[in-house]
Amino acid sequence: MIDRRNAILGTLAVGLSVGVDAQTPPPARVGGRGPRLPDPSETIDLWPAGAPGAPATLLVEVVEDRTKGTDATDRAVHGIARPRMVVFRPAKPNGSAMLVMPGGGYVRIVVDREGYEIARWLADRGWTVFVLFYRLPGDGWAAGPDVALSDAQRAMRLIRARAGLYGIRPDRVAAMGFSAGGHVCGDLATRFAQQTYPPVDAADPLSARPDVAALIYAVQSMTLPLAHPGSRAVLLGPSPTPALEQAHSTASNVTSATPPCFLVHAEDDRSVAVDNTLAFRAAAVRAGVAVETHLFATGGHGFGMSKAVGKPAARWPTLFEEWARAHGLG
Template identity: 65%
Template sequence: MFDRRNLILGTLAASVAASAPSQTPPPARAGDAPVPGLPDPVETIDLWPKGAPGMPAVPPVETVDQRSTDPDLPDRAVRGITRPRLVVFRPRIPNGAAVLAMPGGAYTRIVIDKEGYEIARWLSARGYTVFVLFYRLPGDGWKAGPDVALSDAQRAMRLIRSRARDFAIDPERVAAMGFSAGGHLCCDLATRFAAKTYDPVDAADRLSARPFIAAPIYAVQSMTWPVAHAASREQLIGKDASPALERAHTPAENVTKQTPPCFLLHAEDDPTVPVENSLLFRAALKAQGITVETHLFTNGGHGFGLRKTIGKPVEAWPELFIEWARTQGFA
């Protein structure tokens, strides 16, 4: 049960936790100057207390690339994650709900600002506690192969729930949101939250990894041609994947009656990830009787996040998500 007493106790615990030293710092480039008024977060949670399982023989090297030429509008991406972790955005007054945000990057990198920190700031300003997930990438040679990012997402959901009191959140009300390839991970988590992708490491792994609701945004979904996004498919399952492997990693093939309610968003002019990815997932959800809200916009392209929506109808999408989430009892 989540009540006012839990909120007060959780807020007190959160103030203590906020003063504790960080674990592995957020991904960053040495020498980068902070953007005025938009300081980077500092609080993190390492997913694996004894290190991530299944380390490659030659571990990747974590590298952050800056893709923007505007110092006031950073567009960083990180690759070579070996210490998967959550970066925490605490609201001033928590509303009791949390969001696990999974940025995209074609499973070759993870976008930091455009699909991570920006939506996290927007949601936390409205009372949501947001955890941005920096997950391991399937092309880096981890033992779990195409399930490695899902392992991190499952573990992240369980850790958030295990520490709900620290963050003044209801452990049941934890949503998943993902963008592009992070949208595939979001769909994967929504449909395969109970799949055994790693050996339990502590008490947190006894908790459910099922999101309360899920929001795949312009998501990669299908691994089958011609709908598949080529770069994400190659990184996840390889160029020559069998039809069986394609189906195993196409979330529409894995929808069950336990899949949580979903909010789907896509632009019909998306030149990178065809809108059919979301349409096929919607059809699979409907076939199982799962509640689904779907918004298709004529214009928007791909990877719009928040910054590329200004002045377009698609600019309304975050508010649409919030209003729909309320109808599901999320906040």
């Protein structure tokens, strides 16, 4: 367990750079449709000297506006060359932090529906939230299928290293992921200790293990027919070996060290089959990991918060909040 003193020492070692050094801005605001809530401006770049293993041609970040009519803002971003966290600070911090990993099939990252919406909701309840814009495995990074996990590990360590700056406790850092971001979150919850990058500074000896993890309609299996074909193809290539498929199926990596997990899925999900979540739950039970599962009859895929309004699935954030409080967070 990492205590508050060690977190503060880690902060000093890394450098008090939050809000001082120039950081990469958040993904741009584009278009003019739909209601517009203010975006946060505070970011934390993950890699002080640039992300390791960059492709020969530097990526160009592109933000697309997918908002329809007067619907809630719906942006997506791809071409992540500067992986970073966007910070949502609460008015009254409750001591807990959340790392949010949006989905997007490993070809894009959904900014609003699976990032900023839940971040604002949690921040209103006292959580300090960090939305992660991670590198995508199809973009030619040297780490290949581990590139998003590298960013998630680094993000967790930086949150703990800077805990004193944000008024959070290093033993109350949660992780949440949606769809392909749920695969990143599941990877983080099960392979947090695997070395996927060479250490770069004093944050890297800190633990990358989340204290709890929430997997929301998460991609899990990399073996067909259960796998989400698009995520599998981008992550592992067109013809992965059975060994590679198993190595990147998160249920295969659950151990007794996996943190307590909160699982949500809709049974009518036609993109990521609900059996992905059921397999992860079964693995958690076998390993003796505390797990809570909420299955909704309807909801489809990618409902986040705004697309669940008026449906029973809309209750999942409150269910998470209650569950997290029972585990000492929030």
